[in-house]
Amino acid sequence: MFKYQELIRANMDKLAENITTEQGKTLKDAWGDVFRGLEVVEHACGMGSLQMGEYVSNVSHGIDTFSIREPLGVCAGICPFNFPAMIPLWMFPIAVTCGNTFVLKPSEKDPGAAMMLAELAMEAGLPKGVLNIVHGTHDVVNNICDDEAIKAVSFVGSNTAGMHIYSRASASGKRVQCNMGAKNHAIILPDADRDATLNALIAAGFGAAGQRCMALSTAVFVGGSEPWEDELVKRASSLVVNTGTANDADLGPVISRQAKDRICKLVQSGADSGARLVLDGREIVVPQFEDGNFIGPTVLADVKGDMKCYQEEIFGPVLLLMKAESLDDAIQIVNRNKYGNGASIFTTSGVSARKFQTDIEAGQVGINVPIPVPLPFFSFTGSKASFAGDLNFYGKAGVQFFTQIKTITQQWKESSPQRVSLSMPTSQ
Numbered sequence: 001m002f003k004y005q006e007l008i009r010a011n012m013d014k015l016a017e018n019i020t021t022e023q024g025k026t027l028k029d030a031w032g033d034v035f036r037g038l039e040v041v042e043h044a045c046g047m048g049s050l051q052m053g054e055y056v057s058n059v060s061h062g063i064d065t066f067s068i069r070e071p072l073g074v075c076a077g078i079c080p081f082n083f084p085a086m087i088p089l090w091m092f093p094i095a096v097t098c099g100n101t102f103v104l105k106p107s108e109k110d111p112g113a114a115m116m117l118a119e120l121a122m123e124a125g126l127p128k129g130v131l132n133i134v135h136g137t138h139d140v141v142n143n144i145c146d147d148e149a150i151k152a153v154s155f156v157g158s159n160t161a162g163m164h165i166y167s168r169a170s171a172s173g174k175r176v177q178c179n180m181g182a183k184n185h186a187i188i189l190p191d192a193d194r195d196a197t198l199n200a201l202i203a204a205g206f207g208a209a210g211q212r213c214m215a216l217s218t219a220v221f222v223g224g225s226e227p228w229e230d231e232l233v234k235r236a237s238s239l240v241v242n243t244g245t246a247n248d249a250d251l252g253p254v255i256s257r258q259a260k261d262r263i264c265k266l267v268q269s270g271a272d273s274g275a276r277l278v279l280d281g282r283e284i285v286v287p288q289f290e291d292g293n294f295i296g297p298t299v300l301a302d303v304k305g306d307m308k309c310y311q312e313e314i315f316g317p318v319l320l321l322m323k324a325e326s327l328d329d330a331i332q333i334v335n336r337n338k339y340g341n342g343a344s345i346f347t348t349s350g351v352s353a354r355k356f357q358t359d360i361e362a363g364q365v366g367i368n369v370p371i372p373v374p375l376p377f378f379s380f381t382g383s384k385a386s387f388a389g390d391l392n393f394y395g396k397a398g399v400q401f402f403t404q405i406k407t408i409t410q411q412w413k414e415s416s417p418q419r420v421s422l423s424m425p426t427s428q
């Protein structure tokens, strides 16, 4: 893993170029995609202590009990298109350092980075056959779910695929962890630092063209902060939309024509159901790439909880604006939403922040932090409809997911003649 870490660092630019070419995000953003995965490799370098068991000496006369974590065998991972390097790296470095072999299915839309990462892993000395890549879509996924040799499945992607995989793989006795869709909210209190908050909303709403599971896709302005909307729209409209390789690009295209059509339809449905379309990026044309799947930053204001554009994950550069009378009302809006990947508050009030962190029903909570994805010594802790399973990715939970615990009770004492007893053994 140390060698692997070094090789990934040396190949950051090549990996980022591949991601930008296949997926479309800007080069700088693609670099971040690799970097956040690299952090998991660094975390896996400490596997020796991460998988340490527990030992209690002399639980009874001459008896010690200890637990060890053993590998499961063959594990598998199924990946989405939006982080072609980071998400494979969430999975196999932890799995193989726990002693498992791994079958990885990258997204069929951008499998290049996963292939490069596998080659680098071989170069770093991962034994042949430990990491295996299969390509394909539904049939390959179903075979992974059904194959008796596979003991655990990690999935990241949409709810439709995730819930199918969760039930099919569990039905054949596997342990499964599924990270799925999201609708992440930001609550903005009028006492927040205006400039920093607006920049955070822009970066987390439109970065990667909104194709991040932790994108902030809904901003809830609480009494008094509404006038910030105009400045937000002004800043959003100044972002540069271009190919990911262009130096000036703030955001690139979305992944496909189908994705563009779906996003545009959801924006239209919002406008048709009464939301105010205050910034419309659907007709944007990027010179020399007239057929590209570009969408400019788009903002829908006065969005209500029953609108389709609010209930469904848009996964594009579209920010929804809502209003709330008070912090309590804003928290209720967030908690009513079925997803629970992340939520953030922007405020200078410690009391409000503390209330938010206690009452909010989301797995990853940000206080003046727009995308609160922790470093890998914590786990990625999406909740509600954003996660299925009970052991999250990486961190302590990741190690537990990829290992089976075994508890050993041993007795070593001088033998002495004893009467046989058939009663239940107890520690005395």
Ligand code: NAD
Binding pocket: 078, 079, 080, 081, 082, 083, 105, 106, 107, 108, 136, 137, 138, 141, 142, 156, 157, 158, 159, 160, 161, 162, 164, 179, 180, 181, 182, 212, 213, 313, 315, 341, 380, 382, 386
């Ligand atoms: P997707 O569900 O379409 O595809 C993910 C994987 O599942 C792919 O490898 C694909 O081949 C496979 N797949 C798709 N449909 C399938 C089906 N019906 N049966 C079997 N396999 C199927 O997801 P995507 O469009 O690649 O990625 C975007 C989604 O991923 C968004 O919903 C986003 O929120 C989510 N995501 C979540 C996280 C997280 O950590 N919560 C991280 C990244 C992305």
